[in-house]
Amino acid sequence: MLQVERVSVMNLENAIRGARNPMNSWERSDSGYDSAGAYALGQNDLDLAMRLCAAGSDHRKFLRQILVSMDITAPLYWWKEFDTYKVGTVANSTSTMHKLHAKPLERTDFSVDRLTPASLAQFQRYVDYLETVRRRFVEGRDKADWYDLIQMLPSSYNQMRTVTMNYEVLLNIYYARRNHKLDEWHVLCGEILKLPYARELLGAAGSGMNEKSLGL
Numbered sequence: 001m002l003q004v005e006r007v008s009v010m011n012l013e014n015a016i017r018g019a020r021n022p023m024n025s026w027e028r029s030d031s032g033y034d035s036a037g038a039y040a041l042g043q044n045d046l047d048l049a050m051r052l053c054a055a056g057s058d059h060r061k062f063l064r065q066i067l068v069s070m071d072i073t074a075p076l077y078w079w080k081e082f083d084t085y086k087v088g089t090v091a092n093s094t095s096t097m098h099k100l101h102a103k104p105l106e107r108t109d110f111s112v113d114r115l116t117p118a119s120l121a122q123f124q125r126y127v128d129y130l131e132t133v134r135r136r137f138v139e140g141r142d143k144a145d146w147y148d149l150i151q152m153l154p155s156s157y158n159q160m161r162t163v164t165m166n167y168e169v170l171l172n173i174y175y176a177r178r179n180h181k182l183d184e185w186h187v188l189c190g191e192i193l194k195l196p197y198a199r200e201l202l203g204a205a206g207s208g209m210n211e212k213s214l215g216l
Contacts, residue, residue, distance in 0.1 A: 001111040001158065002074040002184035004191040012196065013039045015065035019052060041197060049197070050204035053171075060205065063167040064088065068195060071162050075111035077155040078184045088169040093161040100149055101138055105131045110156040114183075126154070170195070171205055 013031070020026050030042025041049065052060045074082070107127055112120060130152060137145035170192050177185040193199055 001113055002072065002078065002187040004188065005071045005073070006162075007068065007070045007191070007195070009196055010067040010069070012041075012066050015062040016041065016045050016049065018065060019045075019048060019062040038196075046197065046200060050200055053201050053204040054207050057168070060168070063171065063201070066167040067164060068166065068170065069162065069164045070191075071160055072188070073158055073160040074184055075156045075158055076153075078111075078182060079159060079161070080155075081182070081185075085165075085169055085173060089163060089165045091161045091163045093159055096150065096153065096157070096159070100153065101134050101146070105134055109158055110154060111158055111184075112156055123154075167195075167198075167201065170198070171202055174202055175206065 016031055017026065017029065020029060025048075028044050028048075030044045031040060032042070034040045049062070052062065105127055107124060110123070110127070112123055115123060130149065133145050133148045133152075136142070137149060174189050174192050178189045180186070193202070
């Protein structure tokens, strides 16, 4: 299970203006704010952006200046893979160290949607035991119970992080993970394609890498 919420895209205007700096071609810029207050790329600027993306990472530096913030809720086993992307990302997470015991532990706190019925029944008994330990810790504050909670917590536990990245990082994520065996990566790649101009820019970059467009 992976869920993306509260998505914000920032600095598109400055990034596109900066993309014109090398050739001093600012007079050709045709972007501006629409009636909804969003910054919309004109055809000249979009064409330039796509050409730069197709030309390679040295030329598409403006992508690193388009910032994206989003809340991602995903299991710990997925976050371990996401942590590969350390450059160009910042994240604040909910704390298992301080807040794991703050609410009852329920099956909905875990990504177990792919478990077989037999395994799900076993897992429910495990969660019930963890909840017993949690209540015991809340009542007695015995550190041994706290360690039981922390060290027995399954990797399917869902954690929410507020993550800030840039379009270059998202491009790398998309092309590296779009065919991954974990469904969570497919969900995130789908969310990436919903971002402003993501299909155009990722498609142009993909053509530059001799990648199939995959419908982009």
